[in-house]
Amino acid sequence: MSSSDLGEQEQRRRTERDALEERGIDPYPYAWDVDAHAAEILDTFDDDKHQPEDGEKGAYQVSIAGRITDLRVMGGSTFFDLRDETGRIQVYVRAQDLPDDYYEEVFTELLDIGDIVGVEGFVFRTGMGEVTVRAAEDFQLLAKSLRPMPVVKETDEETFYEVTDKEFRYRRRYVDLAVNPDVRAVFRRRAELISAMRGFLDDRGYLEVETPILQPVYGGASARPFKTHHNALDMPLYLRIADELYLKRLLVGGLEGVYEIGKDFRNEGLSRFHNPEFTMMECYVAYKDYRWMMDVTEDLVRTVATALHDTPTVELEGHDIDLGGKWPRLSFFEAIEDATGFDLYRADAERVYDVAANELELQEVTPDMDLGALLDEVFSETVEPDLIQPTFITDHPIELSPLAKTHREKEGLVERFELVVAGREIANAFSELNDPQDQRERFEKQARRRAREVDGVKPEDLIDQDYLRALEYGMPPAAGLGVGIDRLTMILTGQGSIRDVILFPLLRPER
RNA sequence: AGGCUCGUAGCUCAACUUGGUAGAGCAACGGACUCUUAAUCCGUGAGUUGGGGGUUCGAAUCCCCCCGGGCCUACCA
Known part of the structure; x- marks a missing residue:
């Protein structure tokens, strides 16, 4: 595939990858020490023990990794959603938390929704009440995403822009899994x-x-x-x-x-x-x-x-x-008799065909079917669907x-x-x-x-x-x-x- | 395999009935913004309307063929 075949967004992400490499940032580094997951952090955060005083670092330090699923950039600080295997957690990044010009030149310019990142910092509760990890200690790109990942927006009650196309979901199950937690x-x-x-x-x-x-x-x-x-x-x-x-x-x-x-x-x-x-x-x-x-x-x-x-x-x-x-526990022939009123035990093929075709008016039976096939047809048409x-x-x-x-x-x-x-x-x-x-x-x-x-x-x-x-x-x-x-x-x-x-x-x- | 139905921007959808320059939200791009959360505000770009053929002055729209999906039926568990 030549670059001219790529969509606008795919070309841009490749350009960003090249720019990262020129700055000496490996877009595909080797490992990241993960010591916590989203669900567990949300579960164990305790306001009395962990919430920091103004201007201080929190007591609850974590190192997490996952995919960026949504970004809210507000000038010199950003909230983004990070999704790992256990769920979603919000991350807060401030320009001064990151080294040199990383925030201005790398974070806001070269990273996107869909990229996989590692975050090390402390857990706190924001003014709006959401338990959040602040990337105070470290932030690393772990894998650059070269294709636009569908963005699913959600509130507590509703989900928006969910990827629903069945063909898309089955053919690209990796995307389905990445964006549909269910x-x-x-x-x-x-x-x-x-x-x-x-x-x-x-x-x-x-x-x-x-x-x-x-x-x-x-x-x-x-x-x-x-x-x-x-x-x-x-x-x-x-x-x-x-x-x-x-x-x-x-x-x-x-x-x-x-x-x-x-x-x-x-x-x-x-x-x-x-x-x-x-x-x-x-x-x-x-x-x-x-x-x-x-x-x-x-x-x-x-x-x-x-x-x-x-x-x-x-x-x-x-x-x-x-x-x-x-x-x-219902015997095969009892079940048929209960459902149809006909006792077909020991009936021959001719008799079963007669009952199936003429009395029960089953469409699929033919005179050349053998006894087993006829009985199977009668059973699956008259008995099975009603056994809930x-x-x-x-x-x-x-x-x-x-x-x-x-x-x-x-x-x-x-x-x-x-x-x-x-x-x-x-x-x-x-x-x-x-x-x-x-x-x-x-x-x-x-x-x-x-x-x-x-x-x-x-x-x-x-x-x-x-x-x-x-x-x-x-x-x-x-x-x-x-x-x-x-x-x-x-x-x-x-x-x-x-x-x-x-x-x-x-x-x-x-x- | 047969019947019905669907395929429009990266994603979710509108425009199709009744033919008249293909739109919106999100995503992307430029700009503002250091506690936001469907973030917000200003601006911009983005499409072989699944593919091919036909009808027509003109087709996303009507017709035919093909490709792919879904549902139902059949084979089967």
Whole structure:
């Protein structure tokens, strides 16, 4: 980019940078000793102990650093707002506090909103009542900003000129984070959520593990994968769509409780609930079943929600959602019957299609859909949207669940539950299928169907033979759980789009 | 992928319905001001109106195509 391509403000800031260098001032020095942050100073300042007498230095000395977000120059003195990770604090600079002609020739001439600076001095309360750091000891430029930073003005009640353009915010998340404090808060909470979840699992003695993201055969969910290639081995590889099959291999190996928090990748569309890479927690515990896992899930979600809010209740889209206590447990077919009046348990595909298309007038069903797909459609259209408070949906049809154990009592069903909150699936769990013969048959059935959907793929390529071999060595009975971290974060932070809980969501490239 | 909708100065927005020299606030620049805080006051500059084409004497405005975003639908969790 030649300088003539730059905007007026960008050119001027480059000129200022050159002028700083000519004066022997490094626009990008190496370090600054920070010993205090904005929030902590505002919190601990005590008028009785710290407020200086007229003409004296205060007793509360600090060294802070951050970005200049607003400047109020009044001749020989200036107030500016400095923002660090914890918040905003006002800084007061007087010409005589700085060496030689620094104030006149450098501070007012060569520094701008957006520059990162270090300030050392004392804390005092101004005549207007604001706790402020006076740069009495030292002031240094720490990084010159060459692009104009959006300036957000705010009072206690209102914010002005806030950067709202979604595209701008997602493409330049660094600017979004720099000027929108609420955005930082969301990602801080996301980190707290993951940390609370990890703590919960660690406390129970489960081992955190890492399994392959690059897999020769993908499995563990039904989704289209991203495909890549390893050069040295000259072999195709897939980015995992789930961790499940590797984590269960570890149960074969004798680990009795394992979990992984990591990215899965699904080559599907984008929406406010879907990003091609997303974060999943999966956990498997030997010798337990899905009923036990329901109790654990209640505990886990309540613990995480309470860690973020001090209360298990959150407000989302006008609903108060209570994540405390025990949650209703409703079987898949009961839920459909409650919502529609039709008992579809043991109904065949023809009957389900008839009810869906003619009685319920669902638009998306077609006669060629198989039983699983039809039931899934009926459920997600008639039941799911109305489940606002946390609800366990249990005992799904076997057609929808190739990795779950068949139900110990009810024919045609599996031991599975999904947790639904605010009309969305948040968690999915089963009594894990550990019968290698049953698993092989279900894989083969699924593979035949999937191979038809992808060009040039043979059914046998889609079957994870090594996983079946592992099961043949013997996997203990086990309960497994998967939780979508992004969606849980959306609920617990009140965000309406998955892009608002992912720092760098996938977008089309800029032209 | 389909439908709807949006794209104007560094940022937030107006002008579009009804075609007539593209405006405001903040930011920037020059000046005044040593307790201000959406600082204030005086002055100045800043735009390929996302890109291309068309209609018209004349297009930010009307039409078409393309690019990018948002929402909804579909695949999916």
